[in-house]
Structure formats: C-alpha cells, structure tokens
Amino acid sequence: MAQLEQLLDRVPAPLEPLDIGMLDGYLVGVLLQPKAVQAFQWTRYVLDSEGRPLPEGFDSRPLLTLVKRRYQELNQAITQRQWFDPWVFELAFDEDDEEADEDPNPSELVFSWVAGFALATDVFPDLLREDAADLLEPLASLFMHLDPEDLEDADDLLEEIETLEPPKDASEAVESLVVATLMLADVSRPQPKTAAPQRPPARRGPPPRNRTR
Secondary structure, eight states: OHHHHHHHHTSOTTOOOOOHHHHHHHHHHHHTSSSOOOHHHHHHHHHOTTOOOOOTTOOOHHHHHHHHHHHHHHHHHHHTTOOOOOOOOOOOOOTTOTTTTSOOOHHHHHHHHHHHHHHHHHHSGGGGGSOHHHHHHHHHHHHTTSOGGGSTTOHHHHHHHHTSOOOSSHHHHHHHHHHHHHHHHHHHSOOOOOOOOOOOOOOOOOOOOOOOO
C-alpha cells in the first residue's frame, strides 16, 4: 500500500490520480458492474479522474501492476461473498487543532472511498440500470456519506437515505461499506444457483429368465 501510494503521488501533472482510498472504492464500483469492464477502460481513470491520456514517456506499468493486484483481491472477495478490509484511513489532525481530540465524523472517514465508488458508477453506469428497488437500500447506505447536493435527480435515493440511521463510529461505517458491496453484488453479479442433485433412476431387477417347458 505504501508503494502504491508513492507511485500515485508521482503521476505527473496535469493528471489528477485517485488517492488510495478513492481508488479502492472505485475498483469496487468497477467490479460490481453486471458486465466485466475491460482493463484499458477502467485503468485510465485510476491515473486521472477525468480519464485524460498519459504524457509521453511516463511508465504507468509499476503502478498499474499494484492496482491490478488489489483489483484481484477485491474480485475474489466479491465473487465469494467474503469480508474484505476497505482502504479507509483515520484523518490526520494538526496538533494545534482544537478538534484533534474529538472523534472524527464517520462519514468523513469513508468519504474518499464512497467518492471513488460514485466515480465508477458515473463512468460505468450499467450497475445503476439494474432493478432500482433492489439497489435502493445498499446505494443509500453508501451515498448517505456524500453531500445531498451531489445527488441530483435522485429523489427516491434521498428519501431512502432519510430513513437510515447514520453510523455511530468508524467501525460501523466501514462495516456498512462491505455489507452494501455484497448486497449490490447479489443484484449485479448473482452467484450461480447450485443445481439440485438428480434423483437416481429407479433400480430395476434382473431381466426375466426364459422359461423352458
């Protein structure tokens, strides 16, 4: 993670790469698409939030190698419906900041991750075209951490957010990210149903013997 963060910081201007928390949420948003997104399509937004082309001479391969490693980790967790640890980090406060001793707002802790997820759904909107009723609850539990003004033309989503209880602490906020991810996966990437075992054919007795008179 430290190496990945260093490589992201070295992406040259004017490109604006995702920070490591936003990257993690973005990858989840990509992986939850009902149809797999090709690497050449999603990697460009890792290096620049607007998807602009790379400057000549910049080698992005070391960076993207680490990004794809995280992509595979998240893909395995989502496919197998397993817990994963979102890349969410405690906020750093200045020692002279009067609010340094106060508990951070859980929404502030997960904001970057959720913003990355939102970017993925904006660039690749197929997820949001799934059944709206099934998406509403998990999307609301994610987007509740964003500014309501950023959720234009989403009245149903805003109404659902109003019904939710905000997370009490960082642990609860992080847990909600994972729960919402796996709920969305059940909609856009349903697990194949296990075929019911076939009933064995009825056993027949030995063929009748020819009788002689």
